[in-house]
Amino acid sequence: MRIIATFSKLAPVRFVSHLDMQRLFQRAFRRAGLPLAYSQGFNPHPLLSFATALSVGYTSECEFFDVTLTEEVSPDEFTDRVNAVLPEGVRIIDAVDAGEFKASLTPLMLSAEYDVTLTFDPSVDKASIENAVSELLGGEIVVDKKTKGGIKPVDIRPMLIDFRLLSIEGSKARFALSGKLTAEGGLPPELLFKALYEKLGVSAVSSVHRKIIEMDWSMLK
Amino acid sequence: MTDNLNPSSESRIERLNALIAKTEKPTRYMGGELNMRVKDPIGLFRFALCFPDTYEIGMSHLGSRIIYNVLNKRGDTYCERSYAPWVDMEQLLRESGERLFSIETKTPLDRFDILGFSLLYEMCYTNILSMLSLSGIPLLSSERGEDAPLICAGGPCVCNPEPIADIIDLFFFGDGEELVNDFMDVYADLKKHGASKREILLAASQIEGIYVPAFYRAEYENGQFTRLIKTEPSAPDRIVRRIVRDLDKAEFTGDLIVPYMSIVHDRIALELFRGCTRGCRFCQAGFIYRPIRERKMDTLICYADEQLRRTGHDEVSLFSLSSGDYTEIHELVPAVLGRYTKDRVSVSFPSLRIDSFLKDDLEKMQGVRKTGLTFAPEAGTQRMRDVINKGVNEEDLLRSVRDAFEAGWQGVKLYFMIGLPTETDEDILGIAELARKVSREFYSMPKEKRGKGLRCTVSASTFVPKPFTPFQWEPQITVEEVLRRQALLRSALKGIRGVEFNCHFSETSRLEACYARGDRRLGAVMIGAFRRGARFDSWDEHFNKEAWDDSFAEQGLTIEQFANRRIGIDEPLAWQHMDALVTIDYLKKEHARSMEGAVTPDCREKCNGCFGEKCGSYCEMHAPGSKFNHRKEAGEE
Numbered sequence: 005m006r007i008i009a010t011f012s013k014l015a016p017v018r019f020v021s022h023l024d025m026q027r028l029f030q031r032a033f034r035r036a037g038l039p040l041a042y043s044q045g046f047n048p049h050p051l052l053s054f055a056t057a058l059s060v061g062y063t064s065e066c067e068f069f070d071v072t073l074t075e076e077v078s079p080d081e082f083t084d085r086v087n088a089v090l091p092e093g094v095r096i097i098d099a100v101d102a103g104e105f106k107a108s109l110t111p112l113m114l115s116a117e118y119d120v121t122l123t124f125d126p127s128v129d130k131a132s133i134e135n136a137v138s139e140l141l142g143g144e145i146v147v148d149k150k151t152k153g154g155i156k157p158v159d160i161r162p163m164l165i166d167f168r169l170l171s172i173e174g175s176k177a178r179f180a181l182s183g184k185l186t187a188e189g190g191l192p193p194e195l196l197f198k199a200l201y202e203k204l205g206v207s208a209v210s211s212v213h214r215k216i217i218e219m220d221w222s223m224l225k
Numbered sequence: 226m227t228d229n230l231n232p233s234s235e236s237r238i239e240r241l242n243a244l245i246a247k248t249e250k251p252t253r254y255m256g257g258e259l260n261m262r263v264k265d266p267i268g269l270f271r272f273a274l275c276f277p278d279t280y281e282i283g284m285s286h287l288g289s290r291i292i293y294n295v296l297n298k299r300g301d302t303y304c305e306r307s308y309a310p311w312v313d314m315e316q317l318l319r320e321s322g323e324r325l326f327s328i329e330t331k332t333p334l335d336r337f338d339i340l341g342f343s344l345l346y347e348m349c350y351t352n353i354l355s356m357l358s359l360s361g362i363p364l365l366s367s368e369r370g371e372d373a374p375l376i377c378a379g380g381p382c383v384c385n386p387e388p389i390a391d392i393i394d395l396f397f398f399g400d401g402e403e404l405v406n407d408f409m410d411v412y413a414d415l416k417k418h419g420a421s422k423r424e425i426l427l428a429a430s431q432i433e434g435i436y437v438p439a440f441y442r443a444e445y446e447n448g449q450f451t452r453l454i455k456t457e458p459s460a461p462d463r464i465v466r467r468i469v470r471d472l473d474k475a476e477f478t479g480d481l482i483v484p485y486m487s488i489v490h491d492r493i494a495l496e497l498f499r500g501c502t503r504g505c506r507f508c509q510a511g512f513i514y515r516p517i518r519e520r521k522m523d524t525l526i527c528y529a530d531e532q533l534r535r536t537g538h539d540e541v542s543l544f545s546l547s548s549g550d551y552t553e554i555h556e557l558v559p560a561v562l563g564r565y566t567k568d569r570v571s572v573s574f575p576s577l578r579i580d581s582f583l584k585d586d587l588e589k590m591q592g593v594r595k596t597g598l599t600f601a602p603e604a605g606t607q608r609m610r611d612v613i614n615k616g617v618n619e620e621d622l623l624r625s626v627r628d629a630f631e632a633g634w635q636g637v638k639l640y641f642m643i644g645l646p647t648e649t650d651e652d653i654l655g656i657a658e659l660a661r662k663v664s665r666e667f668y669s670m671p672k673e674k675r676g677k678g679l680r681c682t683v684s685a686s687t688f689v690p691k692p693f694t695p696f697q698w699e700p701q702i703t704v705e706e707v708l709r710r711q712a713l714l715r716s717a718l719k720g721i722r723g724v725e726f727n728c729h730f731s732e733t734s735r736l737e738a739c740y741a742r743g744d745r746r747l748g749a750v751m752i753g754a755f756r757r758g759a760r761f762d763s764w765d766e767h768f769n770k771e772a773w774d775d776s777f778a779e780q781g782l783t784i785e786q787f788a789n790r791r792i793g794i795d796e797p798l799a800w801q802h803m804d805a806l807v808t809i810d811y812l813k814k815e816h817a818r819s820m821e822g823a824v825t826p827d828c829r830e831k832c833n834g835c836f837g838e839k840c841g842s843y844c845e846m847h848a849p850g851s852k853f854n855h856r857k858e859a860g861e862e
Contacts, residue, residue, distance in 0.1 A: 019251030020485045031483060031537030034568070042569065061246055089537075091259040091483075209243060 006051075006072045006102035007082055008109065012065040013058060016093030022057035028094065029069065035089040038082070041072040055109035055217070056185065059194070064214035066116075068109050070102060107223075114218040115165060116185040118193060120178065121211040127175035128204050134169055136203040137179075140196070141167060147195040160199075163191035185217060237323075238331050244317045252486040253280040254314065256328035259483040260535065262297040262304070266330060270413065271337040272296050272304040273327050273374075277344075277352035278763075280308040284482065285490035287544065288380065289343050292401050294479035299406070301413050305329035305337075309352040310359065312761070318359050325359035334360035339375045339412075341405075342393070344382035347740035348733060348763035350389055353378075354755040357392075364752055366394050366439055371422055375412075379405075383436070384513055385692040385800035388740050388747035390438035395426060398434045398803060399467035400499070402475045407432050430460045434467030441802070443745045448786075450744040450799050463804040468843065472499055472518040477528060480535045492540035492573070493532040495525050497557070501546035502828040502846070504835075505603070506614045506819050507645065509691035510546055512807045515835065516844035517828075519852070522553045526560060533570060541565065542573045549574070550829075552852055598629050601640040604648075605655025611822045612647050614815075619659065626663050627670075635676030639663065643710045643728075644688040644702040646819065653710050656683065657717035660724045668722060679723030685714060687734035691741050693805045695815035698792040701738040703785075707731040733768055738788035744799035747787070750776050808837035829853055 013025070020028065030050050033040050042048040051072035058064050077085075079099035086096050141164070149158040165182040172178070183191025197210050245251045274293055276283030283289060283306070296304035305327035310318060318325060324333035334340060334356065342353050354364055357376070363369045366376065378389070379397035386396045397404050411428050420428075430437040440457035443450060455462070469475045481493065500517035501510065529541055541561065543551075551557060561572055602622050604610045610617065626637055641656050660683050667679040687707050690699045702710070711728050718726045740747060753776030754769070761767035777783055792798070794813060801809070811834060818825060825833055832847045834840055846853050 016255075016257045017485070019245065019255050021252075024252065024485045024487070027487070028485060030539075034537035034539065035534065048569070060251070089259075092257055 009099040010097045014093045036085040039074040062212045110187045112219040117216040118181040119213040122208040124208045260480040264303040269303040273337045277349040281488040284488045290478040342378040344380035351755045351760045387799045388743040391748035396436040400469040404467045436464040465804045494544040497545040497551045506695040599638040609652040636680040638682045641685045646699045681724045685728045689738045700791045811835045
């Protein structure tokens, strides 16, 4: 059977890389004594895959993976058994039986919403931030993006859905951000922030929390 | 309290997290791993187990895993971990003015009661200095006051503690499981009564296995070490190595911490036994972990069950100095494989002797993941192998590789040493000859019976003479000579099908030889090199030759006088106050035998008397009713 699970990755594990998260779950499944299915071949690996990676340093309450088991385990039991053995900062929030759906989760992804806190150095007033944000929204946002062929200028504006200042307290400003996130790629939040810092002529430390990944679940049915 | 003074204040931790975020591998410093011990530190003695290398190396070290568990089992102590910060983190700490911190609670190291360093190899010494310096702790013990933590050290390098004697307050010599507890009992009792550091050191020096270097002063004549003089009448004349008599009942690792990042040995290590009976004359571990003490098979399986359940690891390593010598190896291997193969747990042997390996076991291991096999003939000719007492012959090796090839292996590593005492060019060429025979063994097999292509890696490290071996008096060959012999071997290996050559850089081996047999004067050299930028010396890309050369020159000493000099057989040795149980007379006898090419039998066969008069009381190998005798009797039937 195949289980699709939503999990959170919070502050205590925010520096754990994507590859290390895979091993973390594999070990957790082994501790939970779950009957994992393995791939065939010379170097068999558990049939576990993630919808998408989360950047190192980000937190999230909406990550997805799917895992194949050799025996039936109810999604509730799965959740309880895995949560009992996970380290602090990682939790399964929800699990469902994938049923007849056999494909990867990645093509179901549409977009993502983030909670963003930027701590500016030096601090910036509200009006300047709002001006800079609306300027960004109003035109192209050309950033240098690392690609396979080297660093290339790319307009990320088409990937950006919404970017709004929510509140400001001292040097800390909170934003709501949403951007495209699909199998083909997505909005790179760090590059957007960099464009904002350049407009404001300051530097900042960012803290990013992914709240929602919109998925086209209709494909699942 | 301002936040700078409060070691665990939230804003301080936030600042550290911001630094951690900027490093190349944040999980080195982050902590919070599964099975990390969490305690409320208030009212507890704070012990920081410090590993002077990176997290991924330190987390792999079995001894540290054991001591972490032993100390945390105590109700009065909280033991945390700290590792040498990589160069990026070091720079961040220096720029920000933050002090080096523990992994568990992010407490600055200078706030601990005790720091305990693991001394696994000489080339990590400058990292100790780096960790002290980043904690704002004075490097020299004589410059540290009552406020500074007590700086302790344990591990194999304590055999010759003199090069770092001026830095460390107290050394643990030998097995730590019971020794650290004995020390903590004394420490706790004295602390309750408000004892001073000196009072604590005086009391500790009475515990068997503890060495307090400040109670001794070294003397030199004509640039040579002559003797160590006691400056404290109550300190012992000789420091006797501590051993755990019943390893089976000794404390083990408890629940292993499960790292997030991948570490060097990312697996469960089951220590089958401690000590080795073979007596290879170059091998320090073979002498300083004697006598042999085994864990029972049931105990090992019980540990394996528990650890697998508590960690989710998928690999178990059957660990020891020579795992094939475990009395019940042929029962243990099938038992472990049978028990865990269905759960896709693989089993590995880090140290297998060519002659102890059986084809059956190889075939059983085949069911699981097929990692490379490593063999260590150490030398290329039988003459040379007899000199070093490596009791294997060419037939053993070729039979073992044939077995391995037939079982489907196609990757083998062959370990050799160059620069061994009495070595000639003929011995070097013998290495290439042996590799040629291994290659022929593979390609002479029918294609359908073997793998596609041979991957045979020949590794040649440089011999380093070490204290408490029969070769402790022998010089290391010069750098020029190392390079010449490496080149000779490289050209001799050219064109052999499927064989690759791999050899270690010799500059670090030379410094290792120097520090292994050095005296107290090397402390100042080390500090000078550290101040000039030396650290992570065992990492070739970081080795700073200039810093070391300049520092040696400044002290009026040379690397050569320690590394490349033959020590007279009756000369005073800088480590002669350390009693590792194996007697100097035995080592001298073994040295003489090696020069004659005489082989000394495995002590399972016959007691060679290495402990002198302590043989009867410290080693149970040939005592009536010993399990080792059982095997021998069974084998004779």
